Amino acid sequence: MGRQSDARERLLGAACRLIHSRGYSSIGVAEICVEADVRKGSFYHFFDSKQALTLEVIDAHWAGQRTSWQAILTARAPVEDRLERLFSSQADAQRQTKQSTGVVNGCLLANLALELSNQDETVRTRLRQIFDEQVELVRTALGPTGSPETARAMVAQLEGMVLFAKLGNDPSLLDGVWAQARRLLS
């Protein structure tokens, strides 16, 4: 067993990897503890439940992603360049995961949204807040002429194409996305 001093962080990291790869329902607390190298008895010292851990995984994932989205979307560049960079950053992320793990995991937030929306109101509410934040970040980038509907369509386009990349286990399906998605601005 590893050191207990960072057991909480290891549990969070293990849960993030497992849930991103295989979803929520197919993963148990015991497997998370094995992956984290933490005694199962310690789990409930740190988290009340798998749901509580999952909410922290979601928040940690979005905190990192939000920092990246904000940096990209508020850069000094024409709005189309910023949005193109946002789309290519998603392609890069899927490509890196494929290179390191052999599989395209898709978007953690969309995976959980489709799996859990009808099963867990707490998770659903948190994910809805996050997607609303994503849409608002894009809308702000679009400037005075950008509507919430157009911003939502951009995020929907991204999520739909990430679904195809995951289904095909092929991150290159995301390479040409911007050429299509930019038409949503016309």
Next chain:
Amino acid sequence: MGRQSDARERLLGAACRLIHSRGYSSIGVAEICVEADVRKGSFYHFFDSKQALTLEVIDAHWAGQRTSWQAILTARAPVEDRLERLFSSQADAQRQTKQSTGVVNGCLLANLALELSNQDETVRTRLRQIFDEQVELVRTALGPTGSPETARAMVAQLEGMVLFAKLGNDPSLLDGVWAQARRLLS
């Protein structure tokens, strides 16, 4: 217990309802049998496994959806009208499910694609074939000027917006989709 003569059909119907609502991993054979009013011992008389049943659920669902998509996309009407009808038919389907069950279930095929792509190669392969068929149906409707990339972007837009409708449990989020999606044709 119900009549055994239609037990197979009842198992298929029950599995479709349960899996569409709550996904694959959280549903067990026992629950499917209770929902279908079929003895658990009979399950393996009809299906080798939950996976085998799920593949039949997928095929039956797509067979119905394909008939609808083909009818809409080959109708005598301008292509934009046909595509608008395709999009509004998806909104109608989500609205009907919400009215009858209280929840927006989203797209069965996308739900399973995100949940199972990294866990079940047989399901992944089947779903990929189906989404390829969807893209090809749209591409054919677009005519000589339609590219596979544009057709894929249309399906991605639909799936991304269905995700938002499921996350918000609000089918009305799909009402304005066509106003955005039609720009993908420009």
